[in-house]
Amino acid sequence: MAAGACACPGTTPFVHEAGPAVDSGPGALARLGDHVLDVHRADRSGGAVVVTDAGLRATGIVDEALAVLAAAGCPTVVVDDVPGNPTVASVEAGAKVVAHAFPGSRPVIVALGGGSALDAAKGIARLAADPSGPGLPLIAVPTTAGTGAETNGFGVLEDPARRCKVYCGDTTTTPRVALLDPLLTHGLPAGPTAATGVDALVHAVESLVSRGRSPVSEAFAAEALRRAWRWLPAACADGGDARARAEMLVAAHLAGQALTRSGLGLVHGLGHAITAHHGVVHGRALAAVLPEVVAFSLGEAPDAWARVTEVLGLPRPTALPGALADWCAAVGVVPGLDAAGLGIGPREVEALAGTAVADPVSRNAPRAGAREDLVGLVTRSLR
Structure with missing residues (x-):
């Protein structure tokens, strides 16, 4: 490495291609x-x-x-x-x-x-x-x-x-x-509004910390996160709130622009597995494991987690799992696999962990984890 160079997102080479x-x-x-x-x-x-x-x-x-x-x-x-x-x-x-x-x-x-x-x-x-x-x-x-x-x-x-x-x-x-x-x-009921909005927020969070992040994806993700955090509770509380509906549609689009450039991570790897094995709505599957995955991941990419913390106005990264759990619960998508009513036993835990490890998105997480790590993570999400 040349003198004075540093390995950080601002100096890592990237390609930015226009979308639609x-x-x-x-x-x-x-x-x-x-x-x-x-x-x-x-x-x-x-x-x-x-x-x-x-x-x-x-x-x-x-x-x-x-x-x-x-x-x-x-x-x-x-x-x-x-x-x-x-x-x-x-x-x-x-x-x-x-x-x-x-x-x-x-x-x-x-x-x-x-x-x-x-x-x-x-x-x-x-x-x-x-x-x-x-x-x-x-x-x-x-x-x-x-x-x-x-x-x-x-x-x-x-x-x-x-x-x-x-x-x-x-x-x-x-x-x-x-x-x-x-x-x-505007006609979307509160339940689907919340579940799809949680998906947008998770896209933003995972894009901000993913291994594939770049300055461009970070810019999209940070703005998406700010808008989703602020406006999804309002859209769920009043489905006719035109400002909230418009802000959330933009937030979801910006988060999509981010993930297209950065890729996602372990929350989606586990979420895909839960949906495939148990038919749970995608956003609810993500919320079920979001706090535990974030807690599991905080030791890696500290600068990225600090950015998430800053956007959400929290005092420190260790506050993220609890704050995310509270936010999800406030919009009606309660975290935890037990809250999803799946009745998951030890055999199902092993199957979910195996499917998540094999999903390519999991390898893009700041801390992907081995199969045994995910067995423990899913088990903790049952409580």
Whole structure:
């Protein structure tokens, strides 16, 4: 190492690549047709496939999007059977719908919904395209403020046969446009609002301390953390609080921009395992282990944990596990695996630890831990 050089995030080489174009603001959905037509002109493509779920379709939001696309003269089909935890089989089925509706063509995939719809859409965009070419063009319209999945081209799917999460997509399935309309989040009940918001906060925390962090990811993550910490309690207390809803949608997007550049960590490794083994909602699975993972990790990357502490206005890093537990409980997502009502026994603990160790995101944590470490961590989370 040259004299005077130091190994720290500010001097570590990194590459910053632009993500999707962002169209943000109340009423942005009305511009969906314009964005689809822009992609058609740029890509010489035609038609659109809206990927969503039956629950969202029942709210009328899907019909609003279809009306905008119809007004733009865009032929459209709908794939609305995405499950809460999208599976490999559901993506394969969606790709067949696309191939049947638009044979030999490259329609725009419009991902409309929460993280499940956006993740499934990325898989469909990749699988329905020519394997030797880029994925189908994609526009993402999130209706929850949590996953930030509109920022990157990779989705997380469930493989029920192996009881684990798998990753799909590539850089070509990064959305061309992220359309952020906070009005689409106003009807979300307090429970899902809290669970998705916890996901955004964990993205920010893990991005700030991950092994892959850079000055750019840190900037996104710090601002995401500040906003989520301040505004999720307000959004949960009053679902009609327009400021809180808008702030949370931006917080989730910034956290997604951060994780796209830095990667995540052990909270997500364990969260993925809990969801795959027990079907728990993703945000609740994260909250179940968040305080214990943070306590386990504080001995590594002290400067990074000091940054998290500073953003949250806490006196010292050792205050983080308790403060995070209290914050999660205050929004209605109580930490601890017992609180999730899973009835996990010793055999299940071993299985969760094994799945989490094998998840690539766990290795990006400041302290990843061996399998035996995670057995102890999960056991402590049961109390």
